[in-house]
Structures are given as structure tokens and as C-alpha cells.
Amino acid sequence: MKVYTDITKAEIKRSAVTVGKFDAIHLGHRSLINRIKDYAKDNGVESTVISFDVSKFFGNKVLNHMEERIEIFKETGIDNVIFMPVNKETMSMEPVDFVRLISEKTGACHIVTGKDFRFGKNRGGDIKTIENLGKEYGYTGEVVENVYVDGEKVSTSVIKNYIEDGKIKEANAMLGYEYFITEDVVKGKQIGRTMNIRTINMIPDETGIVPGIGVYKTTTIIEGKEYKSLTNVGTNPTFGENRLTVETHILDFSGNLYNSRLKVKFLDFIREEKKFNDKEALKRQILLDISCANL
Numbered sequence: 001m002k003v004y005t006d007i008t009k010a011e012i013k014r015s016a017v018t019v020g021k022f023d024a025i026h027l028g029h030r031s032l033i034n035r036i037k038d039y040a041k042d043n044g045v046e047s048t049v050i051s052f053d054v055s056k057f058f059g060n061k062v063l064n065h066m067e068e069r070i071e072i073f074k075e076t077g078i079d080n081v082i083f084m085p086v087n088k089e090t091m092s093m094e095p096v097d098f099v100r101l102i103s104e105k106t107g108a109c110h111i112v113t114g115k116d117f118r119f120g121k122n123r124g125g126d127i128k129t130i131e132n133l134g135k136e137y138g139y140t141g142e143v144v145e146n147v148y149v150d151g152e153k154v155s156t157s158v159i160k161n162y163i164e165d166g167k168i169k170e171a172n173a174m175l176g177y178e179y180f181i182t183e184d185v186v187k188g189k190q191i192g193r194t195m196n197i198r199t200i201n202m203i204p205d206e207t208g209i210v211p212g213i214g215v216y217k218t219t220t221i222i223e224g225k226e227y228k229s230l231t232n233v234g235t236n237p238t239f240g241e242n243r244l245t246v247e248t249h250i251l252d253f254s255g256n257l258y259n260s261r262l263k264v265k266f267l268d269f270i271r272e273e274k275k276f277n278d279k280e281a282l283k284r285q286i287l288l289d290i291s292c293a294n295l
Contacts (some may be wrong), residue, residue, distance in 0.1 A: 001074050004082045007050070007105050012080055014107040015046040017139075020117060020192035021156070022051040024063045025072045026153040027176045028114065028147040032075050035112045046079040048106045052086050055195055063160055063209045068182055082106070094124025096133060101139040112142045149174050166212035166269045178265040181208070181246065185257045194257055197286055200257050202246040202264070204233075210244070215270045217293040220250050221263040227253050228295045230286065231264055237263070249286065270291070 004010045004233040016036040022029050033049065040047040051069060053062075058169065066083060073081045082105075084090065093101075098120045102108055111130055119125040131135055131141040147154045152176045162171035163179060172178050183202035200220075204210045211233050218231040270289050276282040 001078060002068060002080045004080070004218060005103065007082050007084055010080070011080055012046060012048055012106045013262045014045070014109055015048040015080065015109045015157065016040045016112065017048045017050065017102060017106050018112045019050040019119065020052065020114065022049060022069065022132065024156045024159050024175060025069065025076075026154050026156065026159055026174050027149065028191060030076070030176055031144050032112055032114060033078060033146055034155055035070075035142065037076075037078060037111070039110050039112070039142075040079070043109070043111055045107075047260065048080040048082065048108075049073060049078055050082045050084055050102060050106070052084050056084065061160070061207055062210050063156065063163070063179075065182075065205065065208060068180070072177070077244040080106070092121050093121030095129045098144075099130065099133045099137060103139060106188060108137070108139045110140050114145050115146060160209050163209050163211050163266075166214050166216075168266045168269055172267075173205065178267060180263050180265040181210075182261065182263045183246065185260045185262060187258055197249055197283060198254065199247045199249045200262070202248070202262075204246055210246070211266055212269075212271045213244075215289055216266050217268040217270055217295065219267060220253075221265070222250075222253065222257070222260075227251060230265065230293060230295060231266070231269075232273060232288055237240040249290075251290070 016039040018032040018036050020029065020032070030185060036047045053066070070081065090219055113127055113130060115127060117127060127141070127143050134141050150173070152158065159171050159174050162168070162174070168179060181202070181204065183204065185200045187201070213234040216231045218229045218232065220227045220229040227250045229248050229250045233244070233246050235244055236247065246264065270293055276285065
């Protein structure tokens, strides 16, 4: 898979293209990706995703940062990803100019979008704009219907709300994969060692979505291997902390992970975070959590 961070540098001769924010790469996004893959395979062209990054311009919190999006995109099997910044220049671009740009730089022969897609200056472009410009720029257009899970429309905003509310199973059902974070392991106060329950500590990125405060059943990936784990998202009130951290106890692992960059996948919510009278009470609860989560 080729990754471009500057659309003007793209070297794509002929491709089926889909365009959007692709923050989450959920089941709705997968339907777009699968469609361009099928078209590309049937017509002997490449598949190209153009992903907008709105976080820096609008300050929106994202579910997947670029490195995480790249990882997921690779798993989908597409040929090209173009990350297109959202800034004053792109926000002021007339819809016809945007279509011309992606047509020229991706060799678009087929453009696939969702039915709610908007683009260009004042969000003036839509699916009709793409269809109307098809003959002029030599491509066909296609609209893919929305995807629903249990009667609810799959959308990034709904998924973000689920995650922030601790409703991980509901979020994962819409994502089509287990929600995860990728962060550096930092040194904590090493209180877990005194209880013989060692943990790794991560400081969540302020620009990213973080699960609601509480204890979760998780899986931690270390050098490609999955380990069962238990993760607390919160401020560790038992020991008077006030900084939000992601603290994970990894079962059946005892190595040194400081300065490592790890992925933690969230599987289910176990309980809310609470303050305990002492370390022993906390330890008993952690062992109970492990048992309740069937770890």
C-alpha cells in the first residue's frame, strides 16, 4: 500500500476512489472501501482512499490517529491512501476544483461516496456534484447506502459517544473491529509492584477519544502476540492521583516495557472506577475483576 500525505505528489495512473474523513474506518467506511476494491479488481485498476484530517483545523478529537488509520487501511487491502489536510486552502476550494484535483491526481475512473457526503467551499459539493462532473472528467459515480447495526445508523459520532460512555461492545459492533489505542509506555509510581500486580502506564493523547472512566477487559499486543489484560482508565483515586491515565495489568507477562509503544484493544466494560481504603482492598478488587472478566 502506498501512502501519500500530499495529493499533488500522488502517482496513480488509474483508480477507483472513495473520499471522506475515515476517522474510525467503521462498517460504513468498509462498505465504501469494499466497493472500490471490487470495482478495481473487476476493471484492472487500483483502489484509492482519500482521507481528510479535520483535527488540526477544527480541533475535533479523533478516534484513529494517522498511524492507526494506516494500520487499519493496510488490513483492508487497498492500494493507495492519500491523507488530505483540512485547512483554509482546502476549505475554500470550490467543489469543481476539488473534483478536478482528485480526478487528475488519482486517475479516477470511478468515484464512490456515501449518500451524506459533502465537500468543498461551504460544503457546497454533494453526490449530485460528483455525478454531474463525471462526463467532463472521465469517471462514473456511485453512491453506497448507509449501514445499520441493530437499527441504528453507523456513524463516527455515534461510535465516539459509545466509547466515551464506556459502551465498548456497542462501539465495536459498529467498528467491525475492537477499538484500540496505541501509546507509549511511561513510568508510573510503581504501586502495582508492591501488590504483586504490575501494570503499564500510558498517558492518552489529548487529541484522541478516550474510553469513559472505568475498568475494562482488554487485550494488549506485545511484539505481535496478544496477551489478556485488564485496563483502568481514570485518575487512580485510591492514591490521590488527578491526571488521567490508562493503566493496564497484563496477564502472563513480566518483561520490561518502558518506552515501548503498545496497542491495547478494548473488549468490554467491567465496572466504574472507585476509591478503596487501602492497597489490599484494591488488590482484592483487581483479582475479582480478573475473575469476572474471565481472564
